Amino acid sequence: MDKERKLIIAGNWKMNKTVAEGVALVNGIKREVKDVKEVDMVVCPPFTALSEVSKAILDSNIRLGAQNMSEHNSGAYTGEIAAGMLKEFSARYVILGHSERRQFQKESDELISKKAAAAHAASLKPIVCVGETLAEREGGQMETVLLTQVRGSLAGLTKPQMEETIVAYEPVWAIGTGKTASAQQAQDAHAFIRSLLVKLFDETVARRVRIQYGGSVKPSNTRELMSLPDVDGALVGGASLEDRSFADIIKNSI
Ligand code: 13P
Numbered sequence: 001m002d003k004e005r006k007l008i009i010a011g012n013w014k015m016n017k018t019v020a021e022g023v024a025l026v027n028g029i030k031r032e033v034k035d036v037k038e039v040d041m042v043v044c045p046p047f048t049a050l051s052e053v054s055k056a057i058l059d060s061n062i063r064l065g066a067q068n069m070s071e072h073n074s075g076a077y078t079g080e081i082a083a084g085m086l087k088e089f090s091a092r093y094v095i096l097g098h099s100e101r102r103q104f105q106k107e108s109d110e111l112i113s114k115k116a117a118a119a120h121a122a123s124l125k126p127i128v129c130v131g132e133t134l135a136e137r138e139g140g141q142m143e144t145v146l147l148t149q150v151r152g153s154l155a156g157l158t159k160p161q162m163e164e165t166i167v168a169y170e171p172v173w174a175i176g177t178g179k180t181a182s183a184q185q186a187q188d189a190h191a192f193i194r195s196l197l198v199k200l201f202d203e204t205v206a207r208r209v210r211i212q213y214g215g216s217v218k219p220s221n222t223r224e225l226m227s228l229p230d231v232d233g234a235l236v237g238g239a240s241l242e243d244r245s246f247a248d249i250i251k252n253s254i
Contacts, residue, residue, distance in 0.1 A: 005210050007226060008166060008233035009250050010042035010065060010127060011240025012095055012214075013049075022049035023056050028243025030060045037061065038254045039233070042093050043240070047081055054089040065093030065127065068101060071114035083122035094119050095127045095235070097153050099172045102129075109152025116154065120161045127166040127212070127235065128153050130193070134173035143192060150196045162201050163208045168235040169193060174215025176237060183224050186213050190230035219248035226253040 017025060022045045033041060044065035045053045054064050070080035086094060096119065097112035112128065119126040130149040132142045150167070157165060169189050174181050181189070190211045197206035213225050214235035225231055234253070239245040 003226075003232065004229075005208070005232045006040055007038070007253050008040040008042065008210050008212060009253055010044060010093065010095075010212065010233070010235050011246050012044045012067060012098070012235055012237050013046060013241060014067070014100070014237060015046060016241055017045060017049055019049045019052050022046075022053050025241070025243055026053050026056050026062065029246055030057065030062060032243060032247030033061065033250050036250055036254070039250060041250055044093070044095055050086070050089040050091065054091070063093065064089060064091045065095060066091050067095045067098070069094050069096070069115060069119065069124075071111060071118050073118065083118050083124050086124060087122055091124060093125045093127055093166070095129065095168070097149075098129045099131055099170055099175060103172075109149055109155070112153040113155040113157075116165065117156055117161075120157070120164065125164050125166060127168050129168045129170050129214070129235070131168075131170040131172050131175075131215075137171070137173065142189070146189065146193060147196060150193060151200060154200065159201050159205050162197070162205050166210050166212060166233075167193060167197075168212040168214050170214035170235060176216070178216050180216040180218075180221050180225070181213070183228055186225055187228040187230055190228065194230055217249060219245055219252055222249045222252040 042063045042065045044067050066086045069083050073082050096115045101107045116126045132145040136145045194206050210232035212233040212235045213231050217234045217236045218239045
């Protein structure tokens with residue numbers, strides 16, 4: 001697929017996989033995608049599996065990401081993990097502001113923007129998640145919600161930092177539900193997010209930022225979603241937990 005931006009396909013394992021299961025999964029993925037150069041591929045295991053998964057992908061084309069991090073560098077923050085600690089495992093990416101964290105941990109846009117700044121300070125590329133709920137979409141609030149989240153979560157980033165940031169559009173109603181956004185819904189939302197980036201940063205930045213789609217991505221809907229002009233990759237949950245389906249998503253995106 002000839003796209004303006006290099007596609008980035010990331011697997012968000014969420015709270016799944018023991019260390020042994022994670023290593024087995026990534027070894028399976030590695031075998032399947034060893035010749036792939038056309039897309040960036042990332043796996044985001046839970047913290048406990050980062051060390052071993054990192055070793056397993058050392059000499060591969062797969063990169064490592066984490067699912068969250070603290071906005072602080074160190075100190076008395078029990079239970080938190082700092083960006084520098086993720087770097088110890090050669091992580092390159094970190095998912096921030098996933099809707100599950102916005103919902104269950106009450107993460108705010110302001111907090112997410114601090115985390116994004118801390119990630120960049122440690123040379124980690126943040127994958128910043130935004131997306132509306134079903135009630136918000138049905139109430140005609142989609143654009144307002146996206147504007148608030150994009151403006152708030154990316155506040156304070158410099159233009160060069162923004163270019164190295166990935167935005168993931170994940171409509172909450174499509175996550176884990178089997179309901180994928182239609183091609184039109186996805187393209188409209190992505191184009192709207194890119195128009196916000198033009199206003200908040202500039203045309204060049206907006207043209208360079210990769211916007212992933214997330215929400216019930218599977219091998220059978222990958223090709224259509226990835227062919228959309230403003231869709232630059234996928235953030236995959238459930239279908240990233242099995243080597244064959246994640247590899248098929250990658251192959252179908254090429
Ligand atoms: P599913 O692919 O399971 O719908 O999850 C999407 C997601 O939340 C990825 O971050």
